[in-house]
Amino acid sequence: MQVVTEQLAAASTPEDVLSSVLASLRGTLAAANGTILLLGPSGDRLAAGSDRGEEADRRSEWAGGPLNRADPAVDALMRREALYFGSHAELEQTYPELAAQMNLPAACAALPMLLEGREIGTLMVDFQEPHSFAAAEKSFLRTLAALCAGTLGRVRLGEELEARVAARTAELEAQTRSLQEERTALDAFVAYQEAVGGERDVQALARHAIQVLRASLPHVSATSYELDGPLWKVRTWSGDLPDEMTWQIRGGVPLDAPDFAEATRSRAAVFADGWNAEASSLPRTTHYGAVALVPLLTGDELHTMLLVGTAHAHTWSERERAIVRAVTRGLALTLERSAAVRALDRTQHYLKVAAENAPILLFATDAQGVFTLSEGRLLGQLGLRPGQAVGQSATALFAHEPDLREGRRLAQALAGETAHDLTHFESSGVSLESWFIPVKDSAGRVTEVVGVSLDVTERLETQRRIERANAELRRSNEELEQFAYVASHDLQEPLRTITSFSQLLITRYSGQLDPRAEVYVRQISEGTGRMAQLLQDLLAFARVTSGAGALVEVDMNTVLAQVMQDLHAQIGETGAAISVGDLPRVRGDASQLRQVFQNLIGNALKFRDPQRPSVIRVEAVPDGANVRFSVRDNGIGIEAEFFGRIFTIFQRLHGREEYEGNGIGLSITRKIAERHGGEVWLDSTPGVGSTFFLTLTAGEVSADSAPN
Structure with a gap:
């Protein structure tokens, strides 16, 4: 063991x-x-x-x-x-x-x-x-x-x-290489930014970029192209290119050259390993095995293409890619900055011209309400010089002006809300319309307020004159309507007396007068009859306003059914064919709307063409918040020059021998339409027919009345 x-x-x-x-x-x-x-x-x-x-x-x-x-x-x-x-x-x-x-x-x-x-x-x-x-x-x-x-x-x-140590070692080595590449790229970026300084010219900036690239990567060559019609035209190149090659590349590159087209489409750098110069219509050379094409944009606009070529290899190393990206990124940022500076210069120029010549005032304050900007032609009218208000508190500067001493709108803007106000300067008599816009930092705090004021003194005075004129016009219209009502009503009594005595003469002394006297009596009777009708029409015209009812929800199908009943005898006499579509509900006075369609359909029956059967069609279609009605006929039609005249009170296009009436119906129709907030007009062709249009406010569609 x-x-x-x-x-x-x-x-x-x-x-x-x-x-x-x-x-x-x-x-x-x-x-x-x-x-x-x-x-x-x-x-x-x-x-x-x-x-x-x-x-x-x-x-x-x-x-x-x-x-x-x-x-x-x-x-x-x-x-x-x-x-x-x-x-x-x-x-x-x-x-x-x-x-x-x-x-x-x-x-x-x-x-x-x-x-x-x-x-x-x-x-x-x-x-x-x-x-x-x-x-x-x-x-x-x-x-x-x-x-x-x-x-x-x-x-x-x-x-x-051991595996963990090996993996961590490899990771650290990769990070070290990446940091070295980033440091190299950062050095190149810093070198470019230092080289360009305040330069704004595009080609000068491109030349600086090429110089920095050559300093960081001595083995590369670079050229700068600009869009010129159907070609990319070379504008700048590095000094290492031989004269023969520079002469050849000046011919330009077609927009559809593969690598150029890919960079244009992707709007990103294209690193082409094993590059084929001939495919891009460039001179054939064995010096460049790999190229990079970097599109340069200002905003969304592509205007420059930077081409970088390496003669040492057929592939790009990560270090080389990082340096190319860093320098071209610096060039792109500088181009964007230059474009922004040019745009800012233009804006400042426009604002300066506007402030010096237009009746406006530009101003700004800090977060404490102290002016930091005060420019514009209006300063003179307020008794101030350009820049005089800078450094002064807004409320203190205008403490003598009642509308400004409290600074309510400025305080509202300093609290973070956009404010708008009309201000009157008692000392100068000037009225300004002003906007106060808060400017906030990334944390949402208001750091300053910018604003603009317009001179509206004349506009306000004009508005007041118009309001006074409108008030006078309304009063005059009311008096005229009252007069028309009273006159038409009060004149009927003496007219009835004249009519009675003329009728009495005809009845009692018939056959006893000579022929001339009888003609005179008949003319008196006919004249008083016409006068009575005119007074009735005038009274009806005046009652459109004075006797009007409230505007309520009205079912137009019911109104048209009543109109058809009212005109039943006339329809039967003329043999007219009248069709009515499905009509919606509207806001209106049912009695007056009944009168409108009696007038429109009655006119279509009256002015029918005797050579053909009369056909009349009533329809309605949605028109935004309104409903547009139409009454179409195939009658005698109206000349376009008379379209306006027929709506004038007591204006006729035909003699009484041809067509009866006093020319009051369409005048009443227009007055009713205007009272309802709508309008009436027509389209007509002589010998073909006429179509009268009427707009009314649409009613609310209920569940019961909604179409299936």
């Missing part, structure tokens, strides 16, 4: 452990064969680790297998106790199914190997003859299995530690 203990202490690999254990077994029990079955990584089966016997063809057949099979090796491991079988019969009786699968030994022992309470495998010992296991042999075998398990655990731990 001393010898095997020393051998196991010196073992450094699992093979050494297994060899020492089996050698000790062979030396102590000469007739025995040994097999070590180890638990696999998955922990669900045993597999042979090593075996040793007298002859190769007599080695043990214990090959392991899944842990769910009936097997002495599995049972010993699962029970965690050694199993001893002194004869073939005893073994076959315990495991009858194994006899059909393998040649069972004459005797065997199965000893579990445990390490810190964990199963790691089974030591199998076979005998060619029946064997009686003495207590000393059992003790030896248990000790040997325990030594084997402990040594295997130590060796495995050592291997794991």
Whole structure:
């Protein structure tokens, strides 16, 4: 046992452990064969680790297998106790199914190997003859299995530690290389930033980039291309290029050249190993085995392509790639910065021109409400000079102005809310409309407030004049409507007197007057009749406003059914065919809407074409928040020049001998439409027909009235 203990202490690999254990077994029990079955990584089966016997063809057949099979090796491991079988019969009786699968030994022992309470495998010992296991042999075998398990655990731990050390070493070496590459790239980036300074010209910046690349990678060449119509045209190149090559590359590169097209599409650097110059329409050369094409963008605009070639190899090293990316990144950032500076210069110029020439005021304050900017033509109207307010508190500067002394809107902006206000300066009579915008830092704190003010003095005065005029107009309209109502109502009494006496003359003195007197009397009667009708029409026109009802939900299908009943006699006389579509609900005065459609359909019946049957169609379609109704006919039509005239009160296009009426219906229709917040218009073709359109506010659609 001393010898095997020393051998196991010196073992450094699992093979050494297994060899020492089996050698000790062979030396102590000469007739025995040994097999070590180890638990696999998955922990669900045993597999042979090593075996040793007298002859190769007599080695043990214990090959392991899944842990769910009936097997002495599995049972010993699962029970965690050694199993001893002194004869073939005893073994076959315990495991009858194994006899059909393998040649069972004459005797065997199965000893579990445990390490810190964990199963790691089974030591199998076979005998060619029946064997009686003495207590000393059992003790030896248990000790040997325990030594084997402990040594295997130590060796495995050592291997794991070596693997971890090797992996960590490789990781540190990779990190070191990466840091070295990053340091090299950073040095190149810093060198480029220092070289360009405040330069803004694109080609000058490209030349600096090429110089820095050549300083960091002396073996590379570089050229800069710009888009020029259908070609990439070279603009700048490194000084190492021979004159013959520079003359050739000036011809340009087509946009569809493979590597150029890929860089353009991906908007990212393309490192081409084993480069084919001819495919990009560049001079054939054996000097450059690999190139890099780096697109340079300002915002989303691609305008420059930097081409870098290496003559030393057909592939790029990571260090070379890092340096190319760093320098071109510096160039891209500088181009973006230059574009931003140019845009800022333009913005500042525009703001300066606007502030000096437009009636505006630009201002800014810090977080304490102290002015940091005060510019604009309006300063003079407020009695200030440009920059005079800078450094002064806004509330203190305007303490004499009632609208500003409290600084409510500025305080609102300093609290983080955008504010808007109209301010009147009593000292100058100027009114300003101002916006206060808070500027916040990354933590959400307000650091300053910027704003703009517009001179709205004239606009406000104009608005006040318009409001006064509108008020006067409303008052005048109300007086006119009242006058029309009173006049039409009060004039009817004397008119009825005239009509009565004219009728009395005709009745009482009929046949007693000479023919001329009878004509005069008839003319008086007809004139008073027309006058009475005009007064009735004028009264109806005035009542559109004075006698109007509230606007409520109205079912237009019901309204049109009433209209059709009202016009039943006229429809029968004319033989007109009238069709009405499914109409929605609207907001309106049902009585007035009934009058509107009586007028529109009545006109279609009146102005029908005698040469063809009259056809009238009423429909409605959604129109945003409104409903657009249409009344279409095939009547005589109207000339476009009269479209506006027909809506004027008492305007007629035909004589009374042709068509009856006083020209009041469409005037009332338009007035009702306007009262409902809608409008009325028409489209007409003479000899073809007319379509009148009317818009009304749509009503709410209930579940019961919604279409299926």
